Amino acid sequence: MIRTTCLVYFICIPFSLFAVEPTNELQKEESESKPAGQKIRDRRIQIQNDFVVEPSPQPPPPNPSKEFSLKNENGAKYVTFYPGVQANLSDLKIVSSTGGRAVMMDDQRMDQNLNFLYDLKSPEWQMGENWGLFILNRNVNFRQSKQKITDVVATNSSTSEDSGSSNKSSPIKQYTNKDLGTETFGSYHMLLPAIYYGQKGNDKFRIGLGLGYSKVNIQGTADFNDGNGYFNNFLVFSSGSNLDEKIDNMGKYSLINNGNIDADPYRAYLLSNLSSGNHLEALGLYTLLKGDVNPKSIDPFLALFYSQLTSNNLNPLELYALLTLGIGRVNSSSNQAKSFYLFWEIPIGAINWRLGIGGPFYTQNGYKISLTTIEMSFYTPIEF
Known part of the structure; x- marks a missing residue:
C-alpha cells in the first residue's frame, strides 16, 4: 500500500512541474523567436498601454504691445510725427483798400528754400475701402526776398476798323521778379481736417484735401506801388x-x-x-x-x-x-486765418514723398492777405 501511494505522488509531481511554466520564460522564448522589428513594435505598444502621458497644452507666448513703430500697416494708434525735409516756394500777395498791391516772391533757388519738416497727424478714420479722414498739423517757415512787378517792355499799335485809319496803342506788359531791397518773412501753422482717397496706413498711396484754420505771423517790408x-x-x-x-x-x-x-x-x-x-x-x-x-x-x-x-x-x-x-511796412498776424491744402502722398520704402499746395488767406484792417505755398517733402512717418 505504501509503495502504491509513493508511485502516485511521483507521477503527479512531474506533471505539475511541466504543466505551469513561468511567464518570463515564455515571453523570453517568444521574443527570441520574433524578428528585431517586431520586438521593437511590441515593446512600443506595451509602453503605450502601460503608461500614456499627454503633455499639457502650452499657451502661446503673448504678443508684446507695439506702441511705437516707424510704419504700421493699420496706421498710428495715437499720433504720427513727420520728421523730414521740405522745399517750399511761397508767394505772398497783399492788396490794400486803396488799390495798392505787393506780391512778394521766393528766391526760387532750392538751397534757399529748404527747411525741416515737423508736421503732425492724428490717427486715420477709414470711412470705406478707399476713403478716410484725419487731422493734419502743418508747419511752414517762409522768406521772400524778391518782388513781382510790372514792366512795360513795348507799345503795341493796332488799327481800328470802325474809326478808319486811327491808330491806338496799348502797352505790352510782362511781370518780372526783382530785388527791390524789400523782404518778408514769417511762419504759419495749419490745423486741417483732411479727407483723402486711399487706404488706411502711412504705407499707402493717397490724395486729399484739407480745409481749416492757421496761425500766421508775417513781418518785413514791401513796395505797394508796383516798384515805383x-x-x-x-x-x-x-x-x-x-x-x-x-x-x-x-x-x-x-x-x-x-x-x-x-x-x-x-x-x-x-x-x-x-x-x-x-x-x-x-x-x-x-x-x-x-x-x-x-x-x-x-x-x-x-x-x-x-x-x-x-x-x-x-x-x-x-x-x-x-x-x-x-517803402511799405508789413507787420501782420492772425490766429484764425482760413486755410486750404491739397496734397498727394506716395510711399517709397521707409520714406514718403509728398507734393502739396495751399496756404492761409485773411483780411486785416482793410488789407487782403493771401499766402500760397507749393511744397515738396521727403519724410519718415514715426507712429505712436
Whole structure:
C-alpha cells in the first residue's frame, strides 16, 4: 500500500512541474523567436498601454504691445510725427483798400528754400475701402526776398476798323521778379481736417484735401506801388512848398498807401501829423527799436536827395524816419486765418514723398492777405 501511494505522488509531481511554466520564460522564448522589428513594435505598444502621458497644452507666448513703430500697416494708434525735409516756394500777395498791391516772391533757388519738416497727424478714420479722414498739423517757415512787378517792355499799335485809319496803342506788359531791397518773412501753422482717397496706413498711396484754420505771423517790408515806391515818394516830398509841408505830405501818403496793416495806433498818430514837434525823430527811434525795417531796403541815393532838399537840417533819426517811409511796412498776424491744402502722398520704402499746395488767406484792417505755398517733402512717418 505504501509503495502504491509513493508511485502516485511521483507521477503527479512531474506533471505539475511541466504543466505551469513561468511567464518570463515564455515571453523570453517568444521574443527570441520574433524578428528585431517586431520586438521593437511590441515593446512600443506595451509602453503605450502601460503608461500614456499627454503633455499639457502650452499657451502661446503673448504678443508684446507695439506702441511705437516707424510704419504700421493699420496706421498710428495715437499720433504720427513727420520728421523730414521740405522745399517750399511761397508767394505772398497783399492788396490794400486803396488799390495798392505787393506780391512778394521766393528766391526760387532750392538751397534757399529748404527747411525741416515737423508736421503732425492724428490717427486715420477709414470711412470705406478707399476713403478716410484725419487731422493734419502743418508747419511752414517762409522768406521772400524778391518782388513781382510790372514792366512795360513795348507799345503795341493796332488799327481800328470802325474809326478808319486811327491808330491806338496799348502797352505790352510782362511781370518780372526783382530785388527791390524789400523782404518778408514769417511762419504759419495749419490745423486741417483732411479727407483723402486711399487706404488706411502711412504705407499707402493717397490724395486729399484739407480745409481749416492757421496761425500766421508775417513781418518785413514791401513796395505797394508796383516798384515805383521811391519815385512816388520823391514826387510827394517835392510837392510841398516848405519843409514842414513836405514832411506832412510824406507822413499822410505813407499812412494811406505804404502799409499800416496792423493799425499801430502810435505809428498812425505820428504819421498823421509828422511835422509837429519831434514826431519825425520819434518815428525814427520807434521804427529803429522795433526793427521791422530791413536796412537793405533803404536807398542811399534817396538819403542824399533828402539831405540836399532839407539843407542838411535833419538829424540822423529824422533822416532815417524819412528813408523808411519810401517803402511799405508789413507787420501782420492772425490766429484764425482760413486755410486750404491739397496734397498727394506716395510711399517709397521707409520714406514718403509728398507734393502739396495751399496756404492761409485773411483780411486785416482793410488789407487782403493771401499766402500760397507749393511744397515738396521727403519724410519718415514715426507712429505712436
